[in-house]
Every structure is written in C-alpha cells, then in structure tokens.
Amino acid sequence: MAKIKQNSPVLFYFNHSKKWLAKISKKESFHTHIGIIKHSDAIGKEYGSRLITNKDKYVYLLEPTMFDYVMKIQHGTQIVYPKDLGYIVARAGIGSGQKILEIGTGSGSLTSFVANIVKPRGHVYTFDVDANFMRIAEKNIKKAGVSKYVTQHNLDLKTAKKLPLEDMDVALIDLGDPWVVIPQVRKMLKGSGSIFAICPTMNQLEKLTMALVDNEFTDIESTEHILRTIEARDGKTRHSFQGIGHTTYLCFARKAFFDRASRKISDKSDTVKAAKKTPKPIKKSAKKPAKKASKKSS
Known part of the structure; x- marks a missing residue:
C-alpha cells in the first residue's frame, strides 16, 4: 500500500x-x-x-483525485464544475493522445481536468490574454500535477494574424463572446473535430449557434446540467437542501463541410442551362388595320 x-x-x-x-x-x-x-x-x-x-x-x-483539485483550486475566475466537466469529456470523446485547443484558460480547472485525461501522449494548448489569471492558472495546473501536458499562450486569437495550431481534435471555448473566434477555431480543427463552448446566458448561446451554422458546424447541441445530491440516512433519506444549480450552458458542435461553394457553382450552372433550354418567345406580326368600307352615295 x-x-x-x-x-x-x-x-x-x-x-x-x-x-x-x-x-x-x-x-x-x-x-x-x-x-x-x-x-x-x-x-x-x-x-x-x-x-x-x-x-x-x-x-x-x-x-x-482530480475532482478534489478542481474543487480546491484558487479561483481567479468562475470555474467549470465537475458536473459539466464530465459531460464535456464524454460528449466530445476526449481521450488519451488527443490534441486539445482551449481559448480562455481562466483558473485552469478545465485545463487541468482535460490534461489529466489526454496524458501521457496528448497535450492541451491553452490561450488567455490576462497575465494575472494566467499566473493563477499556472499554479493550479502545477498543483494538479499536469504541467507537463499543458502549454500556456498569452495570445489573443481574435486578432492573431497567424494561427499557431492546426489539426486539433477538440476546441474548448470559455469566453464572453465565443462566436467571435469560431472562424479561427474552424481553421485549427481537424475535419469532424468537436467544439465545446461555455455560455453563462441564453443570449450568448443564441449568437454562438448562429455563428456555428454560418461557419459550417453540424450536430449542434445545447444543454444545461443540474446536480442534486441525496442525503441517505437510516429512516430519513431526503434530497439535500444544498446543491449546485445553474452554473452555465454548454454548446457542442462538430466541424463539417456544407459544400456551399460547389452548390453555388452548380446552381449558377443550372440557371445558365435552364436559360439556354427556354425557347425564345415568338414575335407576333402586327396586324394591319382593316380598311373601312366606303359608304355608297345614295
């Protein structure tokens, strides 16, 4: 032992x-x-x-366990709770050896949890713009024992001229405006790669969904997870008066190819063909007005 x-x-x-x-x-x-x-x-x-x-x-x-590290980390920002972490990993199929893109490191709870799953052959590449939060996250990631499997970047991908990654398996987004980075995320994901975004409000969820459709993502699913514990005791088992209610909404999607460009070409070609096949209208010759019969003089 x-x-x-x-x-x-x-x-x-x-x-x-x-x-x-x-x-x-x-x-x-x-x-x-x-x-x-x-x-x-x-x-x-x-x-x-x-x-x-x-x-x-x-x-x-x-x-x-990793649950203990997540619940005890230093909070610089709102963390992603285990009730949501488990679903993210299961739905996105995150496993050992995968390359994970994270935008919005925050306190590092999601970073640490995912790094613990993709190790030892996988890696998490996480991006943030706040140096103070990054220092807090670095301490939390180190405390969880997964620093070896995480690379932190102080970079704003919204304005980055050159994207630093490609062929990512999964993208995780925890921003106030996740829809802004969807075009960049699409370029860094592999085909059929998954995306998960954390949205505190339904307004954010709505804007994000529209952006996902515009950028050719499919299998879009939005969920909310409520956890209620049970106090099991001899003769007086009941629901707990304490619990974690709403924390966030989760939005999942997968990168697809809608072939919009080819459809436009095809539609244009069909229009041209249809125009060629349409017979030209026959011009009718103008009728000469009939001559009026001359009145015979009486």
Missing part, C-alpha cells in the same frame, strides 16, 4: 463541507474548528488512515 511521505498530496477529510487539500511538509500544521492538524502525524501512514486531533476529532487521510 502507498505510504504518505514528505511532499505527498493529501486530502484531510472531516465531512463534505470541511476538507483540506495540502502537500505534506514535516514542519507544517494548521488550526481548524476540530483542532490542530499536524502534517508530521500523517507521514508513514497509508492513504485511508485517520488522524485524531487534540480536540478528539478525526480526519481521514485521502489520496486526492
């Missing part, structure tokens, strides 16, 4: 609302409402063990 040692990541778990994520350091400790938790007390124990605090409370020593 894996033993906890210096620099091991540990989730100190008391209950759903009280849990602390830390990297073990012999000299570190922290004060909580359930007592003092010393890092040194965790060293040498197996994951799943528990510690007793000076207030006779206990915490479990759990090995952190």
